[in-house]
Amino acid sequence: MLSIENLHVCVDGKQILTGLDLELKGGEVHAIMGPNGSGKSTLSYVLSGREGYEVTSGKILYQGENLLEMDPEERAGKGLFLAFQYPVEIPGVSSMNFLKTAANSIRKFRGEAEFDAMDFVKFVREATKKLNITDDMLKRSVNSGFSGGEKKRNEVLQMAVLEPTLCILDETDSGLDVDALRVVGEGISALKSKTRSFLVITHYPRILEYIVPDRVHVLASGKIVKTGNNDLAHELEKTGYSEYMIDAA
Amino acid sequence: MTPVDEWLQDLKQRGIDNFASVGLPRVLEEDWKYTNIQYLNDGEWELAGLPSNIKSPDWLVSGEVIRLCFVNGIYYPNYSELLELPDNNYIGPLDKALELEEVNVKDHLGSLVAKHSASITELNTANIKDGFVIKLSKLREPINVEILNINEGSDGQVFFHPRNLIILDSVSQVNLVERFIGDSNNTYFNNSTNEVLVQNGSNLRLYRVLGDGNNATTITNTVVSVGVESVFENLSLSHGGRLVRDEIVVNLDGIGSSAKLGGVYLASKDQHVDNTVLVDHKYPNSKSEQLFKGALAGSATGVFQGNIRVGENADGANGALTNRTVLLSEKARMNSKPRLEIYADDVQCSHGCTTGDLDKEALFYLRSRGIPLAEARSILVEGFLSEVLEHFDQSYITGLFKGVFDEWVLGV
Ligand SMILES: Nc1ncnc2c1ncn2[C@@H]1O[C@H](COP(=O)(O)OP(=O)(O)O)[C@@H](O)[C@H]1O
Numbered sequence: 146m147l148s149i150e151n152l153h154v155c156v157d158g159k160q161i162l163t164g165l166d167l168e169l170k171g172g173e174v175h176a177i178m179g180p181n182g183s184g185k186s187t188l189s190y191v192l193s194g195r196e197g198y199e200v201t202s203g204k205i206l207y208q209g210e211n212l213l214e215m216d217p218e219e220r221a222g223k224g225l226f227l228a229f230q231y232p233v234e235i236p237g238v239s240s241m242n243f244l245k246t247a248a249n250s251i252r253k254f255r256g257e258a259e260f261d262a263m264d265f266v267k268f269v270r271e272a273t274k275k276l277n278i279t280d281d282m283l284k285r286s287v288n289s290g291f292s293g294g295e296k297k298r299n300e301v302l303q304m305a306v307l308e309p310t311l312c313i314l315d316e317t318d319s320g321l322d323v324d325a326l327r328v329v330g331e332g333i334s335a336l337k338s339k340t341r342s343f344l345v346i347t348h349y350p351r352i353l354e355y356i357v358p359d360r361v362h363v364l365a366s367g368k369i370v371k372t373g374n375n376d377l378a379h380e381l382e383k384t385g386y387s388e389y390m391i392d393a394a
Numbered sequence: 395m396t397p398v399d400e401w402l403q404d405l406k407q408r409g410i411d412n413f414a415s416v417g418l419p420r421v422l423e424e425d426w427k428y429t430n431i432q433y434l435n436d437g438e439w440e441l442a443g444l445p446s447n448i449k450s451p452d453w454l455v456s457g458e459v460i461r462l463c464f465v466n467g468i469y470y471p472n473y474s475e476l477l478e479l480p481d482n483n484y485i486g487p488l489d490k491a492l493e494l495e496e497v498n499v500k501d502h503l504g505s506l507v508a509k510h511s512a513s514i515t516e517l518n519t520a521n522i523k524d525g526f527v528i529k530l531s532k533l534r535e536p537i538n539v540e541i542l543n544i545n546e547g548s549d550g551q552v553f554f555h556p557r558n559l560i561i562l563d564s565v566s567q568v569n570l571v572e573r574f575i576g577d578s579n580n581t582y583f584n585n586s587t588n589e590v591l592v593q594n595g596s597n598l599r600l601y602r603v604l605g606d607g608n609n610a611t612t613i614t615n616t617v618v619s620v621g622v623e624s625v626f627e628n629l630s631l632s633h634g635g636r637l638v639r640d641e642i643v644v645n646l647d648g649i650g651s652s653a654k655l656g657g658v659y660l661a662s663k664d665q666h667v668d669n670t671v672l673v674d675h676k677y678p679n680s681k682s683e684q685l686f687k688g689a690l691a692g693s694a695t696g697v698f699q700g701n702i703r704v705g706e707n708a709d710g711a712n713g714a715l716t717n718r719t720v721l722l723s724e725k726a727r728m729n730s731k732p733r734l735e736i737y738a739d740d741v742q743c744s745h746g747c748t749t750g751d752l753d754k755e756a757l758f759y760l761r762s763r764g765i766p767l768a769e770a771r772s773i774l775v776e777g778f779l780s781e782v783l784e785h786f787d788q789s790y791i792t793g794l795f796k797g798v799f800d801e802w803v804l805g806v
Pocket residue numbers: 156157159161179180181182183184185186187188
């Protein structure tokens with residue numbers, strides 16, 4: 146599904162990723178944990194194709210193709226989805242229209258029939274119910290004035306609607322209280338399937354109870370410094386990252 | 395010659411003399427610093443005539459509505475639909491209004507622009523030929539009016555100078571849509587002037603769509619006096635023409651008078667679009683808002699000159715002014731110039747002007763959801779502009795905007 150080899154990435158002339166390797170197979174769940182500033186979001190942006198992230202060496206294959214040659218919309222069309230750490234507010238664009246345009250863009254890309262308005266409303270209703278998303282939220286502008294929790298739920302809603310193959314979750318659990326975490330966790334858990342892969346970036350093992358990882362990686366100073374199973378996540382919660390930060394220095 | 399004819403002759407002669415002494419405005423003048431119309435001095439301009447074949451127009455407003463159609467500045471009754479109004483009220487063409495004593499055009503036409511004399515309105519006065527007059531009093535029911543100014547079948551360089559007069563008195567309400575459309579093959583100069591008096595609890599909502607043909611020059615002047623507890627609203631949607639200058643002067647001439655002015659401008663290629671606004675608060679507790687937003691593509695240039703003046707008697711005045719522009723290309727340029735001039739103590743005034751590119755993060759967010767670049771840009775621009783339309787919330791204008799915008803965005 147995803148194969149990252151010796152990835153080096155520069156932002157604004159600063160080296161952020163320094164030789165990162167990762168192998169994620171279809172249907173697998175991998176967690177990435179690590180201290181602030183270690184390059185987790187950078188990795189998620191490089192994968193989704195944001196401008197300003199210069200790959201100085203290494204390669205990324207997604208479903209056997211060179212991911213780095215694709216525009217962001219092409220990556221999305223081919224099933225890659227990033228739930229943003231900081232979802233973007235877009236005033237003046239209604240959430241419902243945005244969702245429908247996105248869903249239809251992706252269907253078009255895949256050569257599938259587009260939703261008509263009625264079908265789409267029905268389709269979205271299913272997903273919004275599970276995520277406690279009100280009609281009012283759908284009428285409002287995308288993420289505008291949404292609370293932190295609303296924004297995160299909205300990311301999961303988009304993920305449910307766009308039916309991706311590779312889900313990258315960048316701290317989707319951060320800043321949520323227990324109830325909100327459960328809604329988001331169950332929302333994510335419901336999307337698990339044999340063919341869908343997840344890359345879950347997080348600080349806390351609590352989200353991993355909803356989506357249990359096959360592998361847990363520690364990212365520090367721009368590369369994977371340790372890999373283990375789910376136990377590693379719990380260990381890290383106790384010990385913190387200081388060990389890895391000293392290593393980095 | 396009737397006395398009214400003589401009076402009109404005099405008025406026009408004064409226009410001719412005043413214009414002759416100053417000519418077209420130059421960029422040396424402060425108000426015209428960013429907009430150069432000197433090219434209008436090249437070649438001869440002739441008053442346009444009616445073509446032999448006129449296509450039936452598409453009207454925007456449905457339901458009970460009074461319609462006046464003008465072709466090349468000339469009233470065209472065949473496509474107009476007037477309604478019977480109670481005595482002493484009038485909505486119809488200028489020439490007929492001049493004949494009616496009770497409408498009393500003579501006392502009003504020319505009096506408002508005289509206070510804000512500008513060479514371009516003198517030129518209009520010099521060439522008065524046709525236009526519409528609305529004069530209502532004590533009509534509580536809102537009246538809907540749609541005016542269509544069409545350019546069609548003109549040859550060479552033609553100009554026309556629509557001259558319109560609106561007087562709303564004693565709790566009258568009018569929703570007025572005024573549209574300019576024209577043939578992009580024709581070179582013409584549309585110089586229209588509105589004189590507006592809204593008083594004693596009256597309310598005028600003016601929606602103007604400036605969509606002249608690609609080779610047209612559109613200059614409009616709207617000079618307004620708003621009286622006690624009266625409201626003037628204007629929403630301009632500007633998208634056509636080679637050069638557009640939309641100038642509005644509002645005098646808040648009564649206690650509790652208010653003005654809400656909005657504009658959306660779209661320009662691409664070599665188009666130039668200028669919104670110039672002056673709101674003069676002359677009385678206490680008067681309120682004004684200006685909200686203008688636009689998108690410039692290609693090598694288009696935009697101008698916004700927003701002025702708020704608060705006179706020394708206008709305590710409790712409240713004025714706000716906002717202008718925001720997105721530039722969709724590196725060559726597009728915007729000159730945004732807000733100005734507050736305040737002579738009273740107890741006032742609240744604010745202004746905010748920004749010009750910038752589309753939000754890159756938002757663009758990436760949309761693309762990361764599979765929305766192709768061109769569509770993502772279009773969604774963002776439309777969302778950006780929609781704030782103005784929502785502020786006015788008029789369904790037929792929003793519908794029209796959608797059509798205009800979708801077509802515009804395909805070409806940029
Ligand atoms: N746009 C940017 N310009 C400059 N530095 C950046 C930018 N984005 C991130 N960084 C830097 O890159 C490093 C990694 O950031 P990030 O990937 O956001 O870390 P994490 O998500 O692991 O907290 C940090 O040192 C951060 O300051």
